Amino acid sequence: MSDAEVQISMFDRIGGPVTVDRLVESFYQRMDTLPEARTIRAMHAPDLGQVKSVLKRYLTEWTGGPKLYSVEKGHPRLRQRHLGFAIGDSERDAWLTCMRGALEETVADAAARSDMDAALTKLADWMRNTAGNPHDTGAGRP
Numbered sequence: 001m002s003d004a005e006v007q008i009s010m011f012d013r014i015g016g017p018v019t020v021d022r023l024v025e026s027f028y029q030r031m032d033t034l035p036e037a038r039t040i041r042a043m044h045a046p047d048l049g050q051v052k053s054v055l056k057r058y059l060t061e062w063t064g065g066p067k068l069y070s071v072e073k074g075h076p077r078l079r080q081r082h083l084g085f086a087i088g089d090s091e092r093d094a095w096l097t098c099m100r101g102a103l104e105e106t107v108a109d110a111a112a113r114s115d116m117d118a119a120l121t122k123l124a125d126w127m128r129n130t131a132g133n134p135h136d137t138g139a140g141r142p
Contacts, residue, residue: 009064
């Protein structure tokens, strides 16, 4: 197999399970402390233990690592699972602020960090569920 045929997963590019664990811990630490994240923090239970565990399993699988999320929860259906929360531009931006800081802190490979940021930005944009979002009209679907 040639080098061009070898596909390295994002999971491996960012550093595997240790990095996913650190990324999620850093993300939620930011959500707990950044003033601009107050609104999205309020959408979560006081104890973040369960949601951290779920996000770690989701990101592991989403980045190409072991299937830890779908075996327990099935298809992610992320947008559907978040419909109970109003997610507009400001919530998306707050989430991305926390995630980008966590990526910067935990993912050493700049190219992998940039690729992960681009993918997470598309995902966060798709999660918007308030009136007037372009993906609700069929435009901008990832």
